[in-house]
Amino acid sequence: MKYMLIMRSTDAGTQAYKDIPFEEVINRMGAYNESMIDAGVLLAGEGLAEISQDSGFVVDFSEEPPLVTDGPYGETHELFNGFWIISAASREEAAEWAGRCPLGPGSKLEVRRVTEAADFADFAGNEYIRKEEGWRRDEEKLRTEHR
Amino acid sequence: MAQGRGEAAHGTPVAPDPGQAAAIRRRLDALWRIEGARIVASLARATGDMGLAEDAAQDALAEALLQWGIRGIPRNPGAWITTAARRRAIDRWRREHRLAERYAQQARGLQDAAAPEWDPLPDDVLRLLFTACHPVLSTEAQTALTLRVVGSLTAEEIARLFLVPVATMQQRILRARKTLAAARVPFEAPEPNEWGPRLRGVMHVVYLMFTEGYAVTGGEAWMRLDLANEALRIGRILAGLVPTVPEAHALVALMEFSASRFAARTGPGGKPVLLPDQDRTRWDRAQIERGRASLARADALAAAAGRSRGSYALQAAIAQCHATARRADETDWPAIAVLYEALGRVSPGPVVELNRAVAVSMATGPEAALAIVNRLGDEGALRGSHLLPSVRGELLARLGRTKEAREEFAAAAALAKNRRERDVLEHRAGSVWNGSRHTR
Numbered sequence A: 001m002k003y004m005l006i007m008r009s010t011d012a013g014t015q016a017y018k019d020i021p022f023e024e025v026i027n028r029m030g031a032y033n034e035s036m037i038d039a040g041v042l043l044a045g046e047g048l049a050e051i052s053q054d055s056g057f058v059v060d061f062s063e064e065p066p067l068v069t070d071g072p073y074g075e076t077h078e079l080f081n082g083f084w085i086i087s088a089a090s091r092e093e094a095a096e097w098a099g100r101c102p103l104g105p106g107s108k109l110e111v112r113r114v115t116e117a118a119d120f121a122d123f124a125g126n127e128y129i130r131k132e133e134g135w136r137r138d139e140e141k142l143r144t145e146h147r
Numbered sequence B: 001m002a003q004g005r006g007e008a009a010h011g012t013p014v015a016p017d018p019g020q021a022a023a024i025r026r027r028l029d030a031l032w033r034i035e036g037a038r039i040v041a042s043l044a045r046a047t048g049d050m051g052l053a054e055d056a057a058q059d060a061l062a063e064a065l066l067q068w069g070i071r072g073i074p075r076n077p078g079a080w081i082t083t084a085a086r087r088r089a090i091d092r093w094r095r096e097h098r099l100a101e102r103y104a105q106q107a108r109g110l111q112d113a114a115a116p117e118w119d120p121l122p123d124d125v126l127r128l129l130f131t132a133c134h135p136v137l138s139t140e141a142q143t144a145l146t147l148r149v150v151g152s153l154t155a156e157e158i159a160r161l162f163l164v165p166v167a168t169m170q171q172r173i174l175r176a177r178k179t180l181a182a183a184r185v186p187f188e189a190p191e192p193n194e195w196g197p198r199l200r201g202v203m204h205v206v207y208l209m210f211t212e213g214y215a216v217t218g219g220e221a222w223m224r225l226d227l228a229n230e231a232l233r234i235g236r237i238l239a240g241l242v243p244t245v246p247e248a249h250a251l252v253a254l255m256e257f258s259a260s261r262f263a264a265r266t267g268p269g270g271k272p273v274l275l276p277d278q279d280r281t282r283w284d285r286a287q288i289e290r291g292r293a294s295l296a297r298a299d300a301l302a303a304a305a306g307r308s309r310g311s312y313a314l315q316a317a318i319a320q321c322h323a324t325a326r327r328a329d330e331t332d333w334p335a336i337a338v339l340y341e342a343l344g345r346v347s348p349g350p351v352v353e354l355n356r357a358v359a360v361s362m363a364t365g366p367e368a369a370l371a372i373v374n375r376l377g378d379e380g381a382l383r384g385s386h387l388l389p390s391v392r393g394e395l396l397a398r399l400g401r402t403k404e405a406r407e408e409f410a411a412a413a414a415l416a417k418n419r420r421e422r423d424v425l426e427h428r429a430g431s432v433w434n435g436s437r438h439t440r
Helices: A011-018 A022-038 A091-099 A117-123 A125-137 B002-008 B018-047 B050-071 B077-097 B101-109 B124-132 B139-150 B155-161 B166-182 B192-214 B225-241 B246-259 B285-304 B311-323 B333-346 B350-363 B366-378 B387-398 B402-415 B419-433
Strands: A002-010 A042-047 A058-060 A067-069 A078-087 A107-113
Touching: A002 A011, A002 A091, A022 A042, A022 A078, A022 B225, A042 B285, A091 A107, A091 B018, B018 B050, B018 B077, B018 B124, B018 B139, B050 B077, B050 B124, B050 B139, B050 B166, B124 B139, B124 B192, B124 B225, B139 B155, B139 B166, B139 B192, B139 B225, B155 B166, B155 B225, B192 B225, B192 B246, B225 B246, B246 B285, B246 B311, B285 B311, B311 B333, B333 B350, B350 B366, B350 B387, B366 B387, B387 B402, B387 B419, B402 B419
Parallel strands: none
Antiparallel strands: A002 A078, A002 A107, A042 A078, A058 A067
């Protein structure tokens, strides 16, 4: 299974992090990332740039065409500022990794399982049937699997 | 949440309840998956005995299950288990080695669980991997032991992955440990002059594990993703342990590219979908990107060492050609044919040659490919395998030699070990007979 660890911080949390020397922040996060790479579980991860007019904006779909604005980003004043995608065998393993993230008060990790094919099993029919017809048409093609 | 309840209850006896026990079990499993290899590895290095290390670790897990149920989950569960396992190792060490005077000195050094000898060393897990894949063991035993001690899976989990009874897997692991003990295999990484072949052995085990999960050779299941994913995880761990070895990254790249197609490989009712027919939008793009990054790293390391691509790098490069073609008919077959030729020089074999024939048929045409396949047949290569007749069948069908093609497919179907593969081949034989295609 794949889980996404979504980092969210309040203004106070972001401010608290600014009081720590940036090199220290890089080192702590680096060690955390490295531990997940070494364990073979880190699949992806990015930090998001601080919000400015060029680096962040909101596309709101309540209007047609969608409206592009500078914000606000949400009701809670908690900003989404980075994510990781990890491979974990269970909810508990995802929780274990999340709990090791070097974050402080005012920061949260929201952990969400990434959907997989099984989540869409009920809706796969039509698409698959179409695909199967496609296979029959293409059967002239050479059928050796290249592993 | 189990975690919160456990911490709040720390130090306060609580009545054991089944829900809580299950929650602790799950928490322990998760923790063990993350910390298990390191704990067993440092115990094994300190005591020089992998079997003892594993038993001590299991004792500690059983103790944790009991103690945490009564006292709650400790604040630092990983450290708790490590300390408990060291104490258990000391107990076992004293019991098992008390008569051997030559161990006495070492035993005194290890009496205290806080002694520096116990502290983990950076290469402990690498030693563990080399020991689990030691050449005195059969490949089957190496695979089981690697999943057990490096992958930190239970015998039950491994048995499920290999579709064998739990007792069989427990026996296999136990026998492997006895073999290591009888051969007095020391718990250490090999001498530098043995490194090459031993590391190739480790990579071979990881890749076998992956291919076993990717396409089973017998039985009903088309693939067992869990096993392939465990192999990929162990492959990534290996690449992290030997970060300057190009082939370790190339192996990860090869597995990432192959695994990126998991979702597209099965159709309705578990029916296999072969490469040309797969819905490429279902391929995992992020996984393909990881494969590209690993192969680029392998290539850069090899270039820096003045070496050319090895077997895994060439196979990964072939997989990359497929992974980056947006449509089947955009595949760079001439490049693939060249890569197979290079692979044939690095690791010659009939399967490589057969795959080269397929690439040649796509790049140049069926006649040139049929010459390669016929030569393989004349040499008696791949006798008893469905691969040769199924490729011959395809080539003959493309040349309009329908009757011969049908015979080849029927022969291939009779030889297929996997029911699903057999279904595909029988279907193929039937459709050639009907003459509904190959009009070109």
